[in-house]
Amino acid sequence: MESIPPLRIRMTSSLSSLNPNNISFVTPQFSPFPPWTLKSPTILFNLTTNIKANTTPEVYQALYNELKHDYPDHQEIFTDGSKSSNKVSAAAVFLNSKLTFSSNLPNMSSTFMAELTAVKIALSNIHKTNHKLHILYSDSK
Numbered sequence: 001m002e003s004i005p006p007l008r009i010r011m012t013s014s015l016s017s018l019n020p021n022n023i024s025f026v027t028p029q030f031s032p033f034p035p036w037t038l039k040s041p042t043i044l045f046n047l048t049t050n051i052k053a054n055t056t057p058e059v060y061q062a063l064y065n066e067l068k069h070d071y072p073d074h075q076e077i078f079t080d081g082s083k084s085s086n087k088v089s090a091a092a093v094f095l096n097s098k099l100t101f102s103s104n105l106p107n108m109s110s111t112f113m114a115e116l117t118a119v120k121i122a123l124s125n126i127h128k129t130n131h132k133l134h135i136l137y138s139d140s141k
Helices: 007-017 057-070 111-128
Strands: 075-083 088-094 099-105 134-138
Touching (some): 075 111, 088 111
Parallel strands (some): 075 134
Antiparallel strands (some): 088 099
16 A cells, blocks of 8 residues: 655645745654653652752752762753843753753743743753763753
């Protein structure tokens, strides 16, 4: 039985005649691995169990050092998103690889959107490292 090409392929010539300015369309990229075969990430809340206002920096440093001890072979990635009166930004820093990625968001974006974008930046660039194991630190729950 012959397979039917995707609709986008079948409609390319028709769509090009409807696109007089020859605007290119984004072609979606799909992973070669089915999502159900991928290992789910482990999510740790070790650094979120304490109330920030009542916790000294030394306690956070000790908790962080415990994580470093428990995951010594993992590439550390730090993410953060922020919003000020005139700017919204997101960034990811790959500590061991000395890589930094950042992005500005529209001013109407929320802090939550900035935090999510920072995580997305990290995940989108993780393949640029030579590491197989990663630990991502985020200050957003």
